Amino acid sequence: MLTNAPLTGAPRITSAFGDNPAHFSRFRHRGIPLRGNDGILLTATEGAPVLAVQRGQVIATFDQHPRFGRAVLLDHEWGHSLYGNLGAIAVRQGESLGGGARIGSVARRRPDEQPALHFGLRIRPYDVGNGWCGFVDPAPYLARLTQPRGAIIGPHIIGSVRPHLPLLQRWQPRLITVLDPSPSELADLRAACPDAVIVGRLFVPDNELADRIRSNPEAAAQWAHELTMAHFSPHVTYWQIANEILQKAEDIPILVRFEMRRMQLAATAAYLCAIFAFGVGNPDLPEPQRMAVWQQTYPALEMAEQAGHIVAVHQYGMPDLFRPFQDWYGNRLEHQVLPRLPFPALKFAVTEYGIDGMIEGGAPRGWQNFAGAQEYAEQLLRSGRYLERFSGRVLGYSVFTLGHNNPWQSYD
Structure with a gap:
């Protein structure tokens, strides 16, 4: 997304996004106090x-x-970039600039302070009342300039991984979701894609897991922990159990209890979790207060943010990736949820992504029922280019599916 850094060389971050909440809470935007530093401070020499x-x-x-x-403040196709603590300004309001154009120089604001650039990024859509004035952490975007990543669009794999290893080695996706991963195959997958985030989903029939959680969420978490340990592989980055269950407002509290206990147990064995895996269009975003249902998940989200776990969600469209209502289906997370969440360091993974005719009900109908292979590939490329702007929060998107079992043939 960025073509270059705001400073040359290798500046250090001396104040990270979210730092010093006590200091920044003195500042308000639209009556909302800041939750912490809404940008980063980068070291620089005076006049740089x-x-x-x-x-x-x-x-x-x-x-x-x-x-x-x-x-x-600059406007870009994806949002805004902010440059503060300048000594001189070399541009005028309304001026169009190329990437790398000089906009000013770094100053020392007070004699007792080291010169540093305040740098901020705001990604559309944003909510200026979210406690960060709509800004996001710029650090992941700057890191990508020197630490390139693979494709943001990756696969959801059903069945054996080995037939796909040559493809995956060329592809190098950032995110790979594997259903019921084989420990021996995971070693081969990790060798082929050393930098990928691998989500291992352990399959449990929906009704069985939902019944266990309803009966006793904490006991269900213990059972899920033991299941994870029985299948454990160090090559899996995050382990997922729940999948599109208990996602209505009345059920979410017990799902939260299950996931919070699962994260506590994961800490005893040093593994990480992918929690919730909400289905497309879930949880509800009621009009009077959009985040009313999501707020029930906040205790688990706070725990996940602090401990390094992630949240899994599923996003689909039909008859293509961009319809019927992209803001509410294919980009629900990015357009509706992320701008409103008070957890700026929490990461997400879209562990199922693609075209799904079941959005309108009926039997499973995947992309093969709506598009040719070339057309679908072009949709994925177009979508990937757009979704890159959210890569500071979203680890990647796993297209459902590479390999299949019944009844998912038309999704393969």
């Missing part, structure tokens, strides 16, 4: 040139911003 991180247009310059002093 500050560069636009991608082509864009200057939408505002500030001579005396209350927090950033001299500052510049």
Whole structure:
């Protein structure tokens, strides 16, 4: 997404996103106190040139911003970039810039402070009342400039991994979801894709797991932990058990208890969890208060953020990836949930993604019922280019499916 860093060289982050909440809570936007630093501070020498991180247009310059002093705000196709603590501003409001264009220089705001650039990113859509003024952590986006990652679109694998290893070695996806992974095959998968995030989903029939959780969420978590240990492989990054169950408002509290206990047990064995795996269009986003149902998950989300677990969700469209209502199906997480969540460091994985005719009910109907292979591939490429802007929060998207069992033939 970014074409270059805002500074040359290898500047260090001296204040990370979310740091110093006590200090930043003094500042409010639309009446909402900041939850912490809404950008990052990058070390620099006084007078160092500050560069636009991608082509864009200057939408505002500030001579005396209350927090950033001299500052510049740029508009890009994906959102905004903010550059603060400037000594000189070399651009004008309304000016169009190329990536790498000089917009100013770094200053020392006070004699007792080291010179540093305040850098912020805001990804559309955003909510300026989310406690971060709509900004997200820029660090993952800057890291990608020097630590390139593979494709953001990856596979959900059903069946043996081995037939797909040559393809995966060329593909190098960021996220791979594997149903009932074989420990011996996982070693081969990790060798082929050393940098991939691998989610291992252990299959349990929906009714069986839902009944166990309803009966006793904590006992169900103990059972799930023992199941994980029986299949354990160090090559799996995150383990998933629940899958599209108990996702209505009245059931979510017991699902939260299950996942919180599962994360506690995971800590005793040093593995990480992918929690919830909500189905497409879930949980509900009621109009009077969009996050009312999601708020029931917040205790688990807070625990996951602190311990490094992730949240899994499923997103589909039909008859293509962009319909029927992209904001509510194919990009529900990115357009509706992420801008409103108060957990900026929490990561997500879309462990099922693609075209699913069951959005309108009826029998399973995958992409083969709606598009040719070339057309579907072009949709995935187009979608991947767009979704890259959310890669600071979303680890990747697993297309359902590579390999199949009955009745998922038309999704393969």
